[in-house]
Amino acid sequence: MSIRIINTEVCQNCKKETCAFIDRVTKIDSVFASEGTVCPTGALQANPSQQNPFTKKECIDCGLCVGYCNKSNLEIENEANKFNFEYCNSFGMNALVSNYLNKIFPFAANSNRNSSVLFDGYVEIGEEKEAFVEVDEKDALECLRNLLGDFLLYRGQYANEVNTGLIVLTEIPPRGSSNVYTVIERMRMFPNLESKNIYITTFSMLKYLFLHPKNDSVVFENVFYNPLKETIEEYTERITKETGVCFSNLK
Ligand code: SF4
């Protein structure tokens, strides 16, 4: 995938530069603010017409700047779902995920930006429902452990009880390869965890949802994988049918 500026003059006359800076939104009933900058690696730090950021090795083709440009002046060529995270550290990954989620859903924050709370992200998913987000390139079990800790530690601290958790990984772990699924199945036997729902998704899926906005609002429960409700095969078949994109193993 590569990104190009459609009309350099449009960029030169652009006053807002929303490809680089987001109008921060702070939730009144919480301490969280949306991310203030767009690019998770620092490849793009200002108006791209002054210095082409897309040729830099730090550009990981995440597409955030494309989706946030207020003049639709950036274009993706050869859209691909793969990521190169060589130049994106864990802080960048949290920022990337929160900026995707903040466009897909009504509000999302990179809540662990200053390490002030334990969870990596927070997202409002509509109908007064919220979710904690945990992000890791590969370690699903670590994300799950963190989510369970988030649920227990922050019980009763938000206006609505947070009953949903989202794990974001490079790949959905195959069944049998990880005991993350065993823990999710047993989780509901424990007090205070019986009503919790864990969903899994990938950076690629978030990128797709971000770059292909729908007219109607996205239903959280429909687009992410709930291992208690369906198999990975059923999920990928359903998502492929809905999006028309073959997300084989969702990498
Ligand atoms: S890419 Fe879009 S938002 Fe950024 S400077 Fe150009 S026109 Fe403005």
Ligand code: SF4
């Ligand atoms: S595609 Fe992503 S990494 Fe590349 S310049 Fe845009 S925001 Fe930065």
